[in-house]
Amino acid sequence: MELDRQVRIVFLIAFLTTLAGELSITPFNGQDFRFALGTSVFLFLLLLFPYVSWTISGLITALFILVFRVGLDAASFPFHGFSLTESLANHVPSSFFYFFFAVGLRILRRDDPEFIPFRLGLYISLVDFSSNIVELLIRHLLSEGVEFSPRLVAYLMIVALFRSYFILGLYNSLSIHRLRTQHIEQQKRIEQMLQVGTGLYGETLYLQKSMDHIEQITARSYDLYRRLKEMNHPELSRQALDISQQIHEVKKDSQRILAGLMNLVDRESTMEMKLSEVMDFVARANGKYAEMLHKKVRIHCLVEMDYTTTEYVPLLTLLNNLTANAVEAISEEGTITLELHGNSAETIFRVIDTGSGIHPGDMSILFEGGFTTKFNERGVAATGIGLSHVRDIVQSLNGYTRVQSRPGETIFTIVLSTYELVKKGE
Incomplete structure (x- = not known):
C-alpha cells in the first residue's frame, strides 16, 4: 500500500512538472534553451514529498517531459512539419536537466540531511546552475553552438539563486503553517x-x-x-x-x-510546568467554562514571579476549583483576576472575583467538608468537598489560606512554601 502511494506521488510529480514546464521564457534568441516554471514546481514537490525516491522521480519526470514535448511536435506536423531526430535533439537536453537536477538534490540530501535553509539555498542554487550548464553542453553537442560568456554564467547563477530561495521560502512558509497547526492540536491534547x-x-x-x-x-x-x-x-x-x-x-x-x-x-507529575503556564491554563480552561454557562467573564492573569515546578497537578487542582467557584459566583458578567507573586520563601496566589460575595456567617465553615451553597435544578445540594480539597492540598504544601469577601468582591489568597514547590523541580 505504501509503495503504491509512493508510485502515485512520483507520477503526480512528473505530470505536474511536465505541465508547468510549458510555461517558460526563452532568454537566448534562436535557441530552444529556456527557463521554465517546471523547475520551480519540481523542486517544491520534491521538498514536499521527501520520502519518495528523488532519483526515480527525476528519471520519470525526464521521460514524461521528453515524450510530452515530442508528442506536441508530432501533433503540430500539419502546420510546421515534424522531424523525430530534430525533435529529440531539441528536448533531450531539457530531460537531462531534470534528471541531473534530481540526482544532485539526492546527493545533497545524503550529505547534508539537516537542511539548514540558508546553506540549503546555496546548494540548490549550485545544483540548479550545474544542471543548466549540463543542458547547454548537451544541446551544444547535439545541435547548437552555445557561446559561454561571463554574462551567460552570471545570468544562470542569478536565476538559480532567485528560484532556489523563492521556492525554499514558499516551502518554509508552508512548513511553519503546518507546525503551527500541529502545535495547536498538541496544545489541545495537553x-x-x-x-x-x-x-x-x-x-x-x-x-x-x-x-x-x-x-x-x-x-x-x-x-x-x-x-x-x-x-x-x-x-x-x-x-x-x-x-x-x-x-x-x-x-x-x-x-x-x-x-x-x-x-x-x-x-x-514527572513532567514540569512553569507557574505562568499553570496560570494561563487555569485562565483558558475557566474562560471556556464561563462560555459554557453563558456568562461574560473576563479573566486576567498578573504574574510577577515565575519558576518551574513538578507540583503543577495539585496547583492546577486548587486553582481550577477556586476559579470555577469564582465563575459560578458571577451572575451574568464580571471579572476574575489571577495573581501570582512572592519571594524565595513564599509563593502567593490570589483569585479575585467581582461576584456576589460570601455571607459573613459562612466564613467560619467555608472549608469544612459538606459545606455548600450550590443546588441543582431539583434542589439537591452538591457534595461540598471542593474547598475542603483546596484546604488539604494547601496544607500538604505547607501553606495556608486567607479569604476576604464583601458584596462585589471576593479574594482567596493561597500562601505556599516556595521550597515545597521548587525542590522537586530542581
Whole structure:
C-alpha cells in the first residue's frame, strides 16, 4: 500500500512538472534553451514529498517531459512539419536537466540531511546552475553552438539563486503553517490530559479521605464484635464480625483503586510546568467554562514571579476549583483576576472575583467538608468537598489560606512554601 502511494506521488510529480514546464521564457534568441516554471514546481514537490525516491522521480519526470514535448511536435506536423531526430535533439537536453537536477538534490540530501535553509539555498542554487550548464553542453553537442560568456554564467547563477530561495521560502512558509497547526492540536491534547490529571488528583484526595474513614469503621466494627462476644451475644457478634469482614473487603478494593490512581498521578507529575503556564491554563480552561454557562467573564492573569515546578497537578487542582467557584459566583458578567507573586520563601496566589460575595456567617465553615451553597435544578445540594480539597492540598504544601469577601468582591489568597514547590523541580 505504501509503495503504491509512493508510485502515485512520483507520477503526480512528473505530470505536474511536465505541465508547468510549458510555461517558460526563452532568454537566448534562436535557441530552444529556456527557463521554465517546471523547475520551480519540481523542486517544491520534491521538498514536499521527501520520502519518495528523488532519483526515480527525476528519471520519470525526464521521460514524461521528453515524450510530452515530442508528442506536441508530432501533433503540430500539419502546420510546421515534424522531424523525430530534430525533435529529440531539441528536448533531450531539457530531460537531462531534470534528471541531473534530481540526482544532485539526492546527493545533497545524503550529505547534508539537516537542511539548514540558508546553506540549503546555496546548494540548490549550485545544483540548479550545474544542471543548466549540463543542458547547454548537451544541446551544444547535439545541435547548437552555445557561446559561454561571463554574462551567460552570471545570468544562470542569478536565476538559480532567485528560484532556489523563492521556492525554499514558499516551502518554509508552508512548513511553519503546518507546525503551527500541529502545535495547536498538541496544545489541545495537553490541556485535555491536564484536565484529566487534575480530576484524578482530586478524586485521589477524596478516596484517601474515604480510606481513612473505612479504616476507622473497620476498627470500630471489630471492637463491637469483641464486645458483643464478651457479653455472650453469639448471634450479634457473628453479624458484627461479618460486617467487619465486608468492610475490610471494601477497604482492600479501595486500596487497589487508590494505588492505580496514585500511579497515574505520579506518572503525570514527572513532567514540569512553569507557574505562568499553570496560570494561563487555569485562565483558558475557566474562560471556556464561563462560555459554557453563558456568562461574560473576563479573566486576567498578573504574574510577577515565575519558576518551574513538578507540583503543577495539585496547583492546577486548587486553582481550577477556586476559579470555577469564582465563575459560578458571577451572575451574568464580571471579572476574575489571577495573581501570582512572592519571594524565595513564599509563593502567593490570589483569585479575585467581582461576584456576589460570601455571607459573613459562612466564613467560619467555608472549608469544612459538606459545606455548600450550590443546588441543582431539583434542589439537591452538591457534595461540598471542593474547598475542603483546596484546604488539604494547601496544607500538604505547607501553606495556608486567607479569604476576604464583601458584596462585589471576593479574594482567596493561597500562601505556599516556595521550597515545597521548587525542590522537586530542581
